[in-house]
Structure formats: C-alpha cells, structure tokens
Amino acid sequence: MKHRYWILFCVILISLGTLGCGDDITKKYYSGGDCCDIVGDLDEPTGDNGNFVISLKGGEGESDGWFGGYGGQLGIYTYGSAGLYVKTRTLDADVTVPTPVYPEELGDNGVIVTTNTTVEVYEAGTLEPGDLYLLEGNDYLYQYVSGDPDDEANIATGLKVAAGVTLTLDLNDDGGTRAYLEFEDDVVIAGTVETANLPESPDKGSLYLYVDGHFTTTQGSMINTAGDDADSMGDSGGDAGAVEIYVWNYNGALLQGTIDASGGDGLGLGWGGHGGYVDVDAQTEYGGTLINTGTIDISGGNGAQGGWAGEIHLDSEWAVYNTGALYANGGTGSVGYGGWGGYGGLIHFEPDAGSLHNSGNLYCNGGNGDGYGGWAGLIEAYAGNEYAGDCINAGNLYASGGSATTSGYGGFAGLIYLEARGGKVISTGEIVGNGGDAAGDYYWGGYGGGFVVYVYPSTDMYDGEPVAPGMIQITGNISLNGGDGFNGGYAGGMWVYNDSYEDEVFPPVNFTELLGYTLIDASGGDGGYGGCAGGVEVYTEDSFYGYDEYTSFPAGPVANRVDIVAVGGDALLDGYNWAGDGGWVDLDAEGEFYSGFTVCLNSGDIDISGGTGYNGGYGGWVSLYGHDYVENTGDITALGGEATGGMTYAGYGGYIEISSSASSLNAGDVFATGGLASGDPSIGGYGGEFYLFGVDEVTNSGSLYCNGGDSLEFFAGNGGVVAIGSQKMVSSNSAAFITVTGGSGYEDDGDMGGIWIDGFLVTPADGTLP
Numbered sequence: 177m178k179h180r181y182w183i184l185f186c187v188i189l190i191s192l193g194t195l196g197c198g199d200d201i202t203k204k205y206y207s208g209g210d211c212c213d214i215v216g217d218l219d220e221p222t223g224d225n226g227n228f229v230i231s232l233k234g235g236e237g238e239s240d241g242w243f244g245g246y247g248g249q250l251g252i253y254t255y256g257s258a259g260l261y262v263k264t265r266t267l268d269a270d271v272t273v274p275t276p277v278y279p280e281e282l283g284d285n286g287v288i289v290t291t292n293t294t295v296e297v298y299e300a301g302t303l304e305p306g307d308l309y310l311l312e313g314n315d316y317l318y319q320y321v322s323g324d325p326d327d328e329a330n331i332a333t334g335l336k337v338a339a340g341v342t343l344t345l346d347l348n349d350d351g352g353t354r355a356y357l358e359f360e361d362d363v364v365i366a367g368t369v370e371t372a373n374l375p376e377s378p379d380k381g382s383l384y385l386y387v388d389g390h391f392t393t394t395q396g397s398m399i400n401t402a403g404d405d406a407d408s409m410g411d412s413g414g415d416a417g418a419v420e421i422y423v424w425n426y427n428g429a430l431l432q433g434t435i436d437a438s439g440g441d442g443l444g445l446g447w448g449g450h451g452g453y454v455d456v457d458a459q460t461e462y463g464g465t466l467i468n469t470g471t472i473d474i475s476g477g478n479g480a481q482g483g484w485a486g487e488i489h490l491d492s493e494w495a496v497y498n499t500g501a502l503y504a505n506g507g508t509g510s511v512g513y514g515g516w517g518g519y520g521g522l523i524h525f526e527p528d529a530g531s532l533h534n535s536g537n538l539y540c541n542g543g544n545g546d547g548y549g550g551w552a553g554l555i556e557a558y559a560g561n562e563y564a565g566d567c568i569n570a571g572n573l574y575a576s577g578g579s580a581t582t583s584g585y586g587g588f589a590g591l592i593y594l595e596a597r598g599g600k601v602i603s604t605g606e607i608v609g610n611g612g613d614a615a616g617d618y619y620w621g622g623y624g625g626g627f628v629v630y631v632y633p634s635t636d637m638y639d640g641e642p643v644a645p646g647m648i649q650i651t652g653n654i655s656l657n658g659g660d661g662f663n664g665g666y667a668g669g670m671w672v673y674n675d676s677y678e679d680e681v682f683p684p685v686n687f688t689e690l691l692g693y694t695l696i697d698a699s700g701g702d703g704g705y706g707g708c709a710g711g712v713e714v715y716t717e718d719s720f721y722g723y724d725e726y727t728s729f730p731a732g733p734v735a736n737r738v739d740i741v742a743v744g745g746d747a748l749l750d751g752y753n754w755a756g757d758g759g760w761v762d763l764d765a766e767g768e769f770y771s772g773f774t775v776c777l778n779s780g781d782i783d784i785s786g787g788t789g790y791n792g793g794y795g796g797w798v799s800l801y802g803h804d805y806v807e808n809t810g811d812i813t814a815l816g817g818e819a820t821g822g823m824t825y826a827g828y829g830g831y832i833e834i835s836s837s838a839s840s841l842n843a844g845d846v847f848a849t850g851g852l853a854s855g856d857p858s859i860g861g862y863g864g865e866f867y868l869f870g871v872d873e874v875t876n877s878g879s880l881y882c883n884g885g886d887s888l889e890f891f892a893g894n895g896g897v898v899a900i901g902s903q904k905m906v907s908s909n910s911a912a913f914i915t916v917t918g919g920s921g922y923e924d925d926g927d928m929g930g931i932w933i934d935g936f937l938v939t940p941a942d943g944t945l946p
Contacts, residue, residue: 220259220261220263220735220737221261221263221264221265221689221691222263223263223264223265223266224263224264225262225263225264225692225694226262226263226264226651226691226692226693226694227692227694228651228652228653228654228692228693228694229653229654229655229693229694229695229696229697230250230653230654230670230690230693230695230696230697231653231654231655231656231657231697232247232248232249232250232624232656232657232667232668232669232670232696232697232698232710233245233247233248233657233658233667233697233698233699233700233701234246234247234248234657234658234664234665234666234667234699234700234701234707234709234710234745234756235586235611235613235621235622235657235658235659235660235661235663235664235665235666235667235701235707236621236660236664236701236702236703237621237660237661237662237663237664237701237702237703237704237705237707237745237748238661238662238703238704238748239704239748239749240704240748240749241617241661241662241663241664241703241704241749242618242662242663242703242704242705242749243663243664243703243704243705243707244663244664244700244701244702244703244704244705244706244707244745244746244747244756245611245621245623245658245659245663245664245665245666245667245700245701245703245707245745246658246666246667246700246701246707246708246709246710246756247667247697247698247699247700247701247707247708247709247710247711247742247759248624248656248657248658248666248667248668248669248670248698248710249669249670249671249698249710249711249712249713250669250670250671250696250698250710250711250712250713251669251670251671251672251712251713251714251715252671252672252674252688252690252713252714252715253671253672253673253674253675253715254672254673254674254675254685254687254688254715254716254731255674255675255676255677255684255685255716255717255718255719255729255731256674256677256685256686256687256688256716256719256731256732257687257688257716257731257732257733257734257735258674258687258688258689258714258716258732258733258734258735259687259688259689259690259733259734259735259736259737260689260690260693260696260714260735260736260737260738260780261689261690261691261692261693261735261737261738262692262693262694262737262738263691263692263737264651264691264692265649265689265691267602267604267649267651267691268568268602269568269569269570269602269603269604270535270570271497271499271533271534271535271568271570272533273467273469273497273499273533274465274467274497276428276430276465276467278362278390278392278428278430279362279390280334280336280362280364281334281361281362281389281390282333282334282335282336282361282362282364283333283334283359283360283361283362283389284333285319285321285329285330285331285332285333286332286333286334286335286336286361287308287317287319287332287334287335287336288336288338289308289335289336289337289338289341289343289367290338290341291341292341292342292343292344293308293341293342293343293344294344294346294372295308295309295310295317295343295344295345295346296309296310296346297309297310297311297312297346297347297348298310298311298318298325303320303325304320305320305321305322306319306320307319307320308320308332309325310345310346310348310355311325311326311348312348312349312350313348313349313350314326314348315348315356315357315358315386316331316332316357316358317331317332317335317357317359318330318331318332319332332359333359333360333361334359334360334361334362334363334389335357335359335362335363335364335365336362336363336364336365336366337364337365337366337367337368337369337397338366338367339366339367339394339396339397340367341366341367341368342367342368342369342370343367343368343369343370344370344371344372345357345369345370345371345372345381345383346372347371347372347374347381352374352375352381353374353381353382353417354371354381354382354383354384354417354418355371355372355381355382355383355384356384357384357385357386358385358386358387358388359385359386359387359388359389360388360389361388361389362387362389362390362391362392363385363387363389363390363391363392364392364393364394365392365393365394365397365399365433366393366394366396366397367397367398368397368398368399368400369383369398369399369400370398370399370400370401371383371400371401371417373404373414377414378403378404378405378406378411378412378413378414378415378440378449379403379404379414379415379416379417379449380400380401380402380403380404380414380415380416380417380452381401381417382401382417382418382419382420382452382453383399383401383417383418383419383420384418384420385420385421385422386422386424387421387422387423387424387427388424388425388427389425389427390423390427390428390429390430391421391423391427391428391429391430391458392429392430392432393430393431393432393433393435393470394432394433395432395433395469395470396433397432397433397434397470398433398434398435398436399419399433399434399435399436400436401416401417401418401419401436401437401452402414402416402436402437402438402439402440402452402473403415403416403417403438403439403440403449403450403477404440404449405440405441405443405477406440406441406442406443406446406479407443408443409443409444409446410443410444410445410446411442411443411444411446412440412442412446412447412448412449412479413439413440413441413442413446413447413448413449413477413478413479413483414439414440414449414477415439415440415449415450415452415483416436416437416438416439416440416449416450416451416452416474416486417437417452418437418452418453418454418455418486419435419437419452419453419454419455419456420453420454420455420456420457421455421456421457422457422459423456423457423458423459424459425459426459427458428458428465428466428467429456429458429465429466429467429492430467431456431466431467431468431469431470431472431500432468432469432470433470434470434471434472434473435454435470435471435472435473436473437451437452437453437454437472437473437474437486438451438452438473438474438475438476438477438503439451439452439475439476439477439483439484439507439518440477440483441477441478441479441507442477442478442479442480442481443479444480444511445480445511446479446480447479447480447481447482447483448476448477448478448479448481448482448483448507448508448509448518449476449477449479449483450476450477450483450484450485450486450518451473451474451475451476451477451483451484451485451486451504451521452474452486453474453486453487453489454472454474454486454487454488454489455487455488455489455491456468456489456490456491457489457491457492458491458492458493458494459492459493465492465494465495465496465497465530466490466491466492466494466495466496466497466527467496467497467498468490468496468497468498468499468500468536469497469498469499469500470500471500471501471502471503472488472500472501472502472503473502473503474486474487474488474503474504474521475503475504475505475506475507475521476505476506476507476518476519476521476543477507477518478507478508478509478510478543479507479508479509479510479511480509480510480511480514480515481509481511481514481515481516481518481545482506482507482508482509482510482515482516482517482518482543482544482545482550482578483506483507483518484506484507484518484519484521484550485503485504485505485506485507485518485519485520485521485540485553486504486521486522487504487521487522487523487524488502488504488521488522488523488524489522489524489526490524490525490526491524491525491526491527491528492526492527492528492530493527493528493529494527494528494529494530495527495530495531495532495533495565496525496526496527496530496531496532496533497533497534498525498532498533498534498535498536498571499534499535499536500536501536501537501538501539502523502536502537502538502539503539504520504521504522504523504538504539504540504553505518505520505521505539505540505541505542505543506518506519506520506521506541506542506543506550506551506552506553506578506587507543507550508543508544508545508578509543509544509545509546509547509548509550510545510546511546514547515545515546515547515548515582516545516547516548516550517542517543517544517545517548517549517550517578517579517580517587517612518542518543518550518578519542519543519550519551519552519553519587520539520540520541520542520543520550520551520552520553520554520575520590521540521553521554522540522553522554522555522556523538523540523553523554523555523556524554524556524557524558525556525557525558525559526557526558526561527558527559527560527561527565528560528561528562528563529560529562529563529565529637530559530560530563530565531559531560531565531566531567531568531599532557532558532559532565532566532567532568532569533566533568534557534568534569534570534571535569535570535571536571537571537572537573537574537605538555538571538572538573538574539574540552540553540554540555540574540575540590541553541574541575541576541577541578542576542577542578542587542588542589542590542612542622543578543587544578544579544580544581544612545578545579545580545581545584545587546580546581546582546583546584547580547582547583547584548580548584548585548587549577549578549579549580549584549585549586549587549612549613549614549622549659550577550578550587550612551577551578551587551588551589551590551622552575552576552577552578552587552588552589552590552609552625553575553590554575554590554591554592554593555573555575555590555591555592555593556591556592556593556595557569557593557594557595558595558597559595559596559597559599559601560596560597560598560599560634561597562597562637563597563598563634563635563636563637564597564598564599564634564635564636564637564643565596565597565598565599565634566596566599566600566601566602566646567594567595567596567599567600567601567602568600568601568602569594569601569602569603569604569605570603570604570605571605572605572606572607572608573592573605573606573607573608574608574609575589575590575591575592575608575609575625576589576590576608576609576610576611576612576625577589577590577610577611577612577622577623577625577659578612578622579612579613579614579615579622579659580612580613580614580615580616580619580661581615582615582616583615583616583619584614584615584616584619585614585619585620585621585622585661586611586612586613586614586619586620586621586622586659586660586661586665587611587612587622587659588611588612588622588623588625588665589609589610589611589612589622589623589624589625589626589656589668590609590625590626591609591625591626591627591628592607592609592625592626592627592628593626593628593629593630594628594629594630595629595630595631595632596630596631596632596645596646597631597632597633597634597645598632598633598634598635598636598643598644598645598646598678599631599634599643599645599646600631600646600647600648600649600686601629601630601631601646601647601648601649601650602648602649602650603629603649603650603651603652604651604652605652606652606653606654606655607627607652607653607654607655607656608653608654608655609624609625609626609627609655609656609668610622610624610625610655610656610657610658610659611623611624611625611657611658611659611665611666611667611668612659613659613660613661614659614660614661614662614663614665615661616662617662618662618663619661619662619663620659620661620662620663620664620665621658621659621660621661621663621664621665622658622659622665623658623659623665623666623667623668624656624657624658624659624665624666624667624668624669625656625668626656626668626669626670626671627654627656627668627669627670627671628670628671628672628673629648629650629671629672629673630673631645631646631647631648631673631674631676631686632645632676633645633676633677633678642678642680642681643678643681644677644678644681644683644684644685644686645674645676645677645678645685645686646686647686647687647688647689648672648674648686648687648688648689649688649689649691650672650689650690650691651690651691651692651693652692654670656668656669656670658701660701663703663704664701664702664703664707664745666707667698667710669710672688672690674686674687674688675717677719677720677721677729678721679719679720679721679722679723679726680721680723681721682721682729683721683729684719684720684721684729685719685729687732690738693738694738694739695738695739695740695741696712696738696739696740696741697741697742698710698711698712698740698741698742698759699741699742699743699744699745699759700743700744700745700756700757700759700787701745701756702745702746702747702748702787703745703747703748703749704747704748704749704753705747705749705753705754705755705756705789706744706745706746706747706748706753706754706755706756706787706788706789706793707744707745707756708744708745708756708757708759708793709742709743709744709745709756709757709758709759709784709796710742710759710760711742711759711760711761711762711784711796712736712740712742712759712760712761712762712763713760713761713762713763713764714734714736714762714763714764715762715764715766716731716732716734716764716765716766716767716774717731717766717767718730718731718766718767718768718769718774719731728768728769729769730767730769730773730774731765731766731767731773731774732773732774733765733773733774733775733776733777733802734763734764734765734775734776734777734802735776735777735778736763736777736778736779736780737779737780738780739780739781739782739810740761740780740781740782740783740784741782741783742758742759742760742761742782742783742784742796743758743759743783743784743785743786743787744756744757744758744759744785744786744787744793744794744796744817744827745787745793746787746788746789746817747787747788747789747790747791747793748789749790751790751821752790752791752821752824753789753790753791753821754789754790754791754793755786755787755788755789755790755791755792755793755817755827756786756787756793757786757787757793757794757795757796757827758783758784758785758786758787758793758794758795758796758814758830759784759796760784760796760797760798760799761782761784761796761797761798761799761800762798762799763776763778763799763800763801764776764799764801765801765802765803765804765806766801766803767803767804768803772804772805773804774802774803774804775802775803775804775805775806775807776800776801776802776805776806776807776836777802777806777807778800778807778808778809778810779808779809779810780810781810781811781812781813781844782798782810782811782812782813783812783813783814784796784797784798784812784813784814784830785813785814785815785816785817785830786815786816786817786827786828786830786851787817787827788817788818788820788851789817789818789819789820789821790819790820790821790824790855791819791821791824791825791826791827792816792817792818792819792824792825792826792827792851792852792853792861793816793817793827794816794817794827794828794830794861795814795815795816795817795827795828795829795830795831795848795864796814796830796831797814797830797831797832797833798812798814798830798831798832798833798834799833799834800833800834800835801833801834801835801836802836802838803836803837803838804836804837804838805836805838805839805840805841806834806835806836806839806840806841806870807840807841807842807843808834808841808842808843808844808878809843809844810844811844811845811846811847811878812832812844812845812846812847812848813846813847814829814830814831814832814846814847814848814864815827815829815830815847815848815849815851816828816829816830816849816850816851816861816862816864816885816893817851817861818851818852818853818854819851819852819853819854819855819858819859819861820854820855820858821855821858822855822856822857822858823855823857823858824853824855824858824859825853825858825859825861826850826851826852826853826858826859826860826861826885826887826893827850827851827861828850828851828861828862828863828864828893829848829849829850829851829861829862829863829864829865829882829883829885829896830848830864830865831848831864831865832846832848832864832865832866832867833866833867833869834867834868834869835867835868835869835870836869836870836871836872837870837871838870838871838872839870839871839872839873839874839875840868840869840870840873840874840875841873841874841875841876842868842875842876842877842878843876843877843878844878845878845879845880845881846866846878846879846880846881846882847881848863848864848865848866848880848881848882848896849861849863849864849881849882849883849884849885850862850863850864850883850884850885850893850894850896850919850926851885851893852885852886852887852888853885853886853887853888853889853890853891853892853893854888854889855889856888856889856890857887857889857890857891857922857923858887858889858890859887859890859891859892859893860884860885860886860887860891860892860893860919860921860926861884861885861893861919862884862885862893862894862895862896862926863882863883863884863885863893863894863895863896863897863916863918863919863929864882864896864897865882865896865897865898865899866880866882866896866897866898866899867897867898867899867900868899868900868901868907869899869900869901869902869903870901870902870903871902871903871904872902872903872904872905873902873905873907873908874900874901874902874905874907874908875907875908875909875910876900876907876908876909876910876911877909877910877911878911879911879912879913879914880898880911880913880914880915881913881915882895882896882897882898882915882916882929883895883896883915883916883917883918883919883929883943884896884917884918884919884926884927884929885919885926886919886920886921887919887920887921887922887923888922889922890921890922890923891921891923891924891926892918892919892920892921892924892925892926893918893919893926894918894919894926894927894928894929895915895916895917895918895919895926895927895928895929895930895943896916896929897916897929897930897931897932898914898916898929898930898931898932899931899932899933900932900933900934901932901933901934901935902934906934907933907934909933909945911945913944913945914931914944914945915943915944915945916928916929916930916931916939916943916944917929917942917943917944918943928943929943931945
C-alpha cells in the first residue's frame with residue numbers, strides 16, 4: 177500500500193463503520209481470515225536484497241581513557257507511511273543533463289582572444305584600434321574603437337577566449353582587489369581566464385562577471401583565481417580570489433571546464449592560503465538553466481596551519497544540474513602541536529523554480545592536522561526553493577572532520593542537508609560524515625555529523641496552486657560515526673522529515689522509504705567508560721485534506737525489515753567504571769482514522785543489550801505501537817551487561833512493549849535476561865520486562881526470557897516481568913518458553929519474577945511456562 181495506499185481510501189469510505197477482523201479491507205493487511213496471522217508484504221519492494229549499512233556508532237576510546245562515544249539516532253517523522261527495507265526498488269535517480277548549444281553572439285564590439293594576452297588598467301598613452309584595456313572603477317572590458325578611452329563605443333559587448341590561450345586580467349575596481357566586468361552579449365571561455373595577484377602578494381584577485389547573454393565554459397577551459405604557493409621557507413600560501421558569475425535576461429549558464437579558487441600551500445611555518453568564494457547564479461526564470469559538468473575547487477592550502485576552504489553556490493531561477501566534482505576541503509596542518517587542519521567549506525545548491533539533479537561527488541571535509549583536525553563544512557541543497565521541484569542526488573557526499581596526527585582533538589563532521597518543496601527527494605549516493613580521530617592523551621575524537629532530509633508542500637510557479645510534498649527514497653551506505661581517540665567522539669544523527677502536508681490537494685502527503693539496508697548500527701563506543709548506544713525512532717500521524725472541511729487522511733503503515741544494533745560500549749578501564757547502556761527502538765504508527773491502515777510491522781532483529789564492564793550497562797528499550805495492528809516477527813535481544821568488578825552491579829535486562837488499539841501479534845523470541853555478575857563480589861542484574869497488549873486479539877508465539885542474572889560470587893538478580901493481555905478477548909499464547917526465574921547466586925539466588933496473562937498471575941512454581 178505504500179505509494180498507492182490512497183487508492184484504498186475509497187474502499188475505506190464505503191466500508192467505514194462496518195469493518196472487523198474478517199472484513200475484506202482488513203485482509204489487505206491480515207493474511208487469511210484470521211486477523212492475527214502474520215501480515216504479508218503489503219506494497220513493499222520486491223527487488224534484490226541490498227547490502228547497505230547505516231552506521232551511527234560512537235567513537236572508540238582507549239582502554240586507559242575516559243569515555244567511549246555515544247551512539248547516534250535515526251529519526252523518521254512523517255504524516256505518511258514509512259518503510260525501512262532490505263529489499264530494493266529501481267529508483268529514478270539518473271541525471272539526464274540537457275545539452276544546449278548556445279550561439280556565440282558577441283555583439284557589435286565583441287572580443288576574441290587568440291593569443292596569450294594580459295589586459296592592464298589604462299592610465300595614459302596612445303590607444304590603437306583593437307587594443308584591450310581596463311579603466312579603474314569602470315565595470316567593463318574595453319576594446320578601443322575611437323574617441324576617448326571611456327566612450328561607450330569602446331565597451332566590449334561580448335568575449336571569447338580561444339582554446340589554448342590565457343587571458344590575464346588586471347584588477348580594475350577602486351580597491352585594486354578584483355577584475356569587475358559586465359557584458360551585454362555572450363561570454364565563451366575555451367581557454368584560460370585568470371586574475372592578477374594583489375600588489376606584492378601571493379593572494380589572487382577576484383573575478384566578477386555580469387553577463388546579459390549566455391555564459392559558457394568548454395571542456396578543457398579554466399577560470400583561475402587560485403592563491404600562489406609559497407616560494408620561500410616560512411612564507412604562507414596565497415588566498416584565492418572569488419569568482420562570481422551572474423547571468424541575466426533569461427539566459428543560461430553552461431560550465432564544462434575547471435574553476436580553481438583554491439588556497440596556495442605554505443612552506444615551513446607558513447600557513448596554507450584560504451580558498452575562495454565561487455558563486456554562479458543564472459537568473460533565468462522561464463527558459464534557462466545552470467549546468468555544471470566540470471570541476472570546481474575552493475579547498476584551503478596546506479601549511480603549518482591548514483587553510484580554510486571557501487564556498488560554492490550554484491543557484492538558478494530554474495533548474496540546476498551538476499555532474500562535476502566539487503571540492504571544499506580544508507588544508508592539512510603539518511607543524512607540531514599547533515598545526516590545525518583547515519575547516520571545510522560550504523557547497524550550496526538553490527534552484528528556485530525547478531529541480532536539482534546532482535550526480536557529482538561533493539567534498540567538504542576538514543583537513544588533517546598535526547595538532548587538531550579541522551572541522552568539516554556543510555553541503556546543502558534546496559530544490560524548489562520558491563516553487564515546486566525535486567531534489568535528486570546520485571553523487572557521493574562527504575563532510576567528515578579531519579584527524580589529529582600527533583596530539584590534539586579530532587575535527588567535528590559537518591551537516592548534509594537535502595530539501596525539496598512540492599517535490600520528492602531521492603538519494604542513492606554514499607553519505608559520509610564521520611568525526612575525525614584524536615591523537616594523544618585526554619583528547620576527544622570529533623563528533624559525527626548530521627544527514628537531514630526534508631520535504632515541504634509548495635506551489636506551481638504560473639498559477640500559484642498548491643503542490644503536495646513528494647516521496648522520500650534513500651539508499652546507499654550512510655556513515656556518521658564519532659571519531660576514535662583517548663575519548664571517543666559522539667556519533668551524529670540522521671533525520672528524515674515528511675511531517676508537513678498540503679491540505680488543499682489529494683493525496684496531501686507521500687511516503688518515505690529507506691531501501692536496501694541490512695543493518696542500522698547505533699552502538700556506543702568502547703572506552704574507559706563505555707558509551708551509551710543511540711537508537712531508532714519512526715513516528716507517523718494522520719494528515720488532513722479538503723480546503724473547506726478537513727477530512728482525515730490515514731498515515732499508513734510503519735514497516736521495518738532491517739536489523740538494528742544499538743549495543744552499549746564496553747568499559748575497558750581497570751578499576752571502577754560503567755559500561756554503556758543499550759539504546760532504543762521506537763516504532764510508532766499513530767492515527768485515529770480508517771481501521772486497517774495505521775499498522776506497525778517489524779521483522780528485523782533488534783539488539784539493545786548493555787555493554788560489559790566493572791559495572792554492566794543496562795539493556796535498552798523497544799516500543800512498537802500500531803493503532804490498527806502491531807506485529808513483531810523479529811528477535812529482540814536486550815541483555816543486561818556483565819559486571820566484572822568487585823562490589824559492583826551487572827546490568828538489568830531491557831524493557832520491551834508491543835501494543836495496539838486493535839490487535840497485537842508477537843512471533844519473535846525475546847531475550848531480556850539480567851547481566852552476569854562475574855566479579856568478586858558482584859550482584860547479578862535484574863531480569864527485564866516484556867509487555868504485549870491490545871484491545872482485540874493478542875497472540876504470542878515467541879519464547880520470552882526475562883530471567884535474573886547469575887552471580888558467581890555474591891547475590892543473583894531477581895527475575896523480571898512478562899504481561900500479555902487483551903481488553904476484550906482471551907489472549908493466545910503458544911510460546912515454547914516463558915521464563916522469569918531468578919538468577920543463580922553464590923550466596924543467594926534471585927527472587928522469581930511474575931507472568932501475567934489477561935490480568936491473571938500465572939507464574940509456575942519454577943518460574944517457567946509451560
């Protein structure tokens with residue numbers, strides 16, 4: 177039912193008020209005539225199994241360090257259905273780039289450069305027809321025709337630089353920092369355009385181009401504002417100049433060459449130069465696009481301190497296509513304790529009235545540093561920023577922090593953000609935002625980054641009519657781990673938001689899918705004290721449609737088929753310490769309308785056990801809720817962690833709750849035993865808690881283990897709690913084992929726990945059913 181569940185809406189309206197467990201509509205979800213048979217695949221993907229992993233692991237700390245990093249969080253929040261799947265679909269993420277052929281209309285006084293040429297700022301002297309020059313404070317390239325140098329007839333109307341030719345531009349603004357040119361016709365660069373250096377400096381001047389015609393760079397061409405490398409020991413590298421290109425009057429921009437605005441390298445104690453600012457903006461509301469198939473580099477230079485990267489902005493009033501590699505990495509810092517890695521930069525896409533199609537690899541990593549790793553930058557894409565558009569990404573996106581190589585902190589990872597308004601988000605590339613590793617005693621690994629996906633409603637450009645948010649489909653490896661070090665860095669998080677709907681259109685929302693994943697790992701890192709695990713949360717809610725009178729629209733199912741591991745990190749430090757607690761899994765299919773739709777289905781195996789240490793970590797918790805039905809067929813492991821020290825405590829078993837406002841089914845085995853106390857002396861962990869509740873049919877066939885933990889030298893842990901119950905019917909239990917026995921202790925055994933079924937205490941004398 178995923179992307180077609182609204183098709184069943186009419187059926188529901190017809191059947192509303194008469195549905196029961198055996199009704200036809202319910203059988204769409206409940207296979208066979210019994211509501212509590214295991215549900216089929218719905219409209220789930222049927223392709224091959226994928227092999228992708230979402231990794232949100234805390235960084236590893238050293239055995240004599242303080243802390244392992246905490247695991248991260250995967251959160252999905254939506255008004256539509258949500259699915260996490262091992263199987264794949266064929267996704268339409270291919271980038272079909274238009275191939276416009278722009279005419280070379282250079283105008284009445286067009287300039288064609290066929291030999292290497294340096295254009296200087298004119299001060300005095302005789303000009304001959306055809307001479308090229310600039311005037312200080314004037315925003316034009318001049319090609320002399322007649323009259324005074326600043327006569328309008330001498331203004332170049334267009335420009336072409338032939339292949340294999342270099343055009344060097346002096347700096348003509350009042351401050352002497354940039355070449356500033358306007359053209360009323362086309363600009364075509366097939367060779368190289370570069371700017372002069374600032375006076376007596378390795379820094380490059382900036383290039384500003386304002387073009388009323390088309391703007392084209394061909395394959396093999398270059399725009400060069402890169403800072404110079406140092407040529408003497410101890411000198412710093414030059415800072416890059418900016419490149420700003422604005423294309424007006426509904427014309428397009430086609431970039432096929434290289435733009436180099438990187439910082440220069442320093443020598444010895446010299447710092448790396450900073451990268452520049454590249455902004456290409458095609459103000460082309462009706463007909464043009466911005467297309468980049470070339471390479472853009474705004475990275476910082478290497479040096480004693482790494483240079484900071486700059487910014488890349490690719491914006492358009494229509495669509496943006498990018499297939500080229502974009503680099504915004506911080507430079508490497510290489511001298512001793514104070515050698516910082518440079519900070520990564522910004523890569524920004526913003527098509528205002530159309531879609532973004534990216535298949536290029538994007539890099540904004542922090543630089544490695546002898547002392548400290550540089551922080552990563554930011555990748556952000558806003559598709560349909562003003563009107564409806566899709567955000568399609570098939571490229572690999574990198575925003576990791578730099579590592580410290582001698583002594584210092586790891587750099588923090590950055591943020592990767594994809595947004596579509598009135599459209600869909602599809603991402604098939606690798607996403608990497610790991611924290612950098614630390615080096616030396618007492619330092620922390622860098623924190624992992626964030627991956628955020630958002631869809632909003634919007635409008636069409638011509639009539640202003642509403643457009644609903646589109647679907648979200650994500651596949652490919654995702655890694656947002658904390659960095660390793662004396663102390664491990666905290667992991668980052670992945671958040672997917674489809675929690676906005678358009679109430680004037682039908683359907684008002686769309687679905688969300690993660691496809692081809694075999695594992696979600698949000699474990700804490702090992703360390704002196706183990707890091708606590710993170711978790712997974714999926715939440716849905718009903719939306720509404722109808723401009724005059726709102727009608728409720730069912731959220732649809734939450735389905736997870738992916739194994740989830742959120743295990744607490746082990747405590748490695750000798751002496752008193754705690755291991756990390758296990759994490760959480762919260763799948764919540766909320767909603768109050770249209771029986772049969774809002775269901776929660778889990779078949780992935782879940783492990784939220786606590787870590788091992790001087791004191792063991794506690795098992796985590798699982799909550800599965802489906803308003804109209806809940807079903808679990810995966811095994812759930814929530815063991816308390818082992819305690820290895822004296823006068824310490826093993827971890828308690830975890831907490832598991834499966835519930836529905838209708839019927840509930842559990843067919844998975846549950847292991848929530850308290851941790852073993854192996855230290856001398858130490859106390860075994862208490863058994864965990866398992867609850868299975870529903871209003872209608874409640875069925876359990878999974879074996880449930882909520883025993884107390886054993887103690888080899890002292891007191892054992894008490895048994896836990898199992899409660900199964902229906903508010904209206906007699907629950908069905910066919911489990912091979914349900915056990916809540918106390919642990920076995922060297923001095924005292926633990927007390928027995930309790931088993932309740934439909935409100936009756938049914939614990940056998942030995943604590944085990946049957």
